[in-house]
Amino acid sequence: MSKDTLQEIERRVREKKAAYQRYNFERLQEEAFATFFDLAQEYTSLENLYLICVAVPKEFFDLDSRLYVHNRKSGRLELVATSRDGLVTSSEDRIDFSLPIPDRIQETQDSVLFPIRGNRALTQWLPFSAHGDVLGLFQVFPKEKVDEKGRFFLEKLANRIGYNLHQKLLIQQNLDHIKFINQLVADIEHNVISPNLYYRLFIRRLNRSLQGYQDVRERLRDLILFTQTQDEELCRELCEIYHMLATVTESLEEECRALQKHYEHTSLFLETLLRRDHFEKGTYVLRKQPCNFKTEIIEPLVERYRPIFEKNGITVDNRLEEIPDEEVILFVDKGLISQVFDNLFSNAVKYARPVQDSRGQSVKLISYNRKILKNHFSEGIHGVRFNIFTTGEPLDAEDAQRLFLEGYRGSNVGQERGTGHGLHFVKNVVEIHGGQVGCEPKKYGNEFYFILPLKEETPLEDLS
Known part of the structure; x- marks a missing residue:
């Protein structure tokens, strides 16, 4: 491409030279x-x-x-x-x-x-x-x-x-446009991100109210114990009220936990994507910190996606882990890397398809695992490869190579909606972390992966 472009430029230079000679x-x-x-x-x-x-x-x-x-x-x-x-x-x-x-x-x-x-x-x-x-x-x-x-x-x-x-x-x-974007970011920070912090206060108040329900239940239980020998009919009615209150309280507690998770997830993504530094620098600006991938990223996202996987008949399999979870501590921008996983899980929901395994059984699943790549980036600089596999029709080699290009969508998208931006976002985020991305077609589907450098001071033998 570069040589062809040079030849084209040289041709245009000759044309311009001749033209100026004619202009005289x-x-x-x-x-x-x-x-x-x-x-x-x-x-x-x-x-x-x-x-x-x-x-x-x-x-x-x-x-x-x-x-x-x-x-x-x-x-x-x-x-x-x-x-x-x-x-x-x-x-x-x-x-x-x-x-x-x-x-x-x-x-x-x-x-x-x-x-x-x-x-x-x-x-x-x-x-x-x-x-x-x-x-x-x-x-x-x-x-x-x-x-x-x-x-x-x-x-x-x-x-x-x-x-x-x-x-x-x-x-x-x-x-x-830049002036408008900077003003828009200031408006977002003032009108979106800051007010979003109030939800944390609301959740705390809700938890205190739920604790009040618990206190009422305890008092009601004491009252039941006191009346069970005094008035059998009243005791029975109080027991019914007690169990109804317990059911309502448990339901509210479950909703509160779901709200807390949603708030944490949304707040993390809002703060990360709408960070002022991104707009001022014109690129993603990392805020790296030590991060335990299992407890801080993968488990919360898997828990969030579990109902969606179940609704779509997708089995989750993580039995192929090759390294202890507790030992994978990487310096990353937690919010951006969380969105990398989020994009890959979202794609799994869209494109996972049932396949016939070696025993003739229909299987529709997503599996994820990690493994160490010794000296992957250079001598002494190891990598951690994160794999996410989904069942379905294997992509051809050209599709697999081009999937991470902006706007490109694979031949297996069918009627699924999309812009082709998600995987390009994944590529950008991983590469500014010094990593690599790719896709490998397998026998029963496709494996998407990204590789991140290990924290330099982590001894490799500790991960064996």
């Missing part, structure tokens, strides 16, 4: 080109580019000009700069171009109009709906001072204006 620009015109290019790079704002566009023809050829550019909101051409008055800052003075927008060079009574074209490959990213690839108009006057050779030069200058204008429009759009 005068020295003054070449100097005007060079000046425009130098200043367009030196000044970064759109407003300065507007002024450069009208200043160069005036300084080099004593030609006045007006520059019209698409308004980002209205989509209409409006006057942004002139060689006589400079930048047009007032919205009242930024008059719209009243004539039909030309797609080729045209003349008016006293001027020549040059369409300013952008980069066609990037037109879709413009913040407005352009007239084809026309971003604006360059009006030069008086037309009597523009001969055929000058017209050809100004046409080429308008093209260069277009490409520089297009780039700066996109840069400005990206800066506006």
Whole structure:
């Protein structure tokens, strides 16, 4: 690919070299080109580019000009700069171009109009709906001072204006997006993450209320013991109330435990995904800490997914562990790695299919295990490989290699909905941890895996 690209660039260089020889620009015109290019790079704002566009023809050829550019909101051409008055800052003075927008060079009574074209490959990213690839108009006057050779030069200058204008429009759009995202993150932190912390307080209050129910039950039990020899009928009624209260209390306690787990899971993901550092740096920023994968990540997620697995008829099998659970302590971003497992479990729910095993029995399962890879990353730097296997039709080799690409979905997706983003997220998170991901088709299904470096000070013999 790199060699082919180089050859293509070399071909275009030769074409441009020949084209400039045909253009046969005068020295003054070449100097005007060079000046425009130098200043367009030196000044970064759109407003300065507007002024450069009208200043160069005036300084080099004593030609006045007006520059019209698409308004980002209205989509209409409006006057942004002139060689006589400079930048047009007032919205009242930024008059719209009243004539039909030309797609080729045209003349008016006293001027020549040059369409300013952008980069066609990037037109879709413009913040407005352009007239084809026309971003604006360059009006030069008086037309009597523009001969055929000058017209050809100004046409080429308008093209260069277009490409520089297009780039700066996109840069400005990206800066506006970044500003909006930073504001959005601040709003999320204020209106989502901080209020979410109140749920912890609500859960604590609910647990205290449940403890109050327990106290009532204890008092009721004492009352039953006291009345059982005094009033048999009253004692029977109190026993019924006691058992009803016990049933309700146990149900509430179970719901409270489920709410606590959901809160912890949601809070972890909110804090991790909406972390301000991600948005400020433009990439995932890790907050590493020692993490016991069994107790802090895998068991909570398996417990959360267990009802979903059961509902879909999926058996969970973890009998293939090759190393003691308690010894796997890795320095990771717990929230991000939890979401790696969450994505893989979610895919298991979607794509696990029943298969016939060697005994002819129908099996639909997910299994997970881990094993040590000695010196996997380099001498003395070992890895831990985490495997998640699901039954189903084995993928072909090409599918298995491409599954982690952004937007790619395997040939076995059937009618299942998805965007192809989940596994790409898995790949990103694992790789910024210094790890690797992959998929290996097996006899009865497919095994997804990721490998993380072991904590450096963990002796390998402790994991044997």
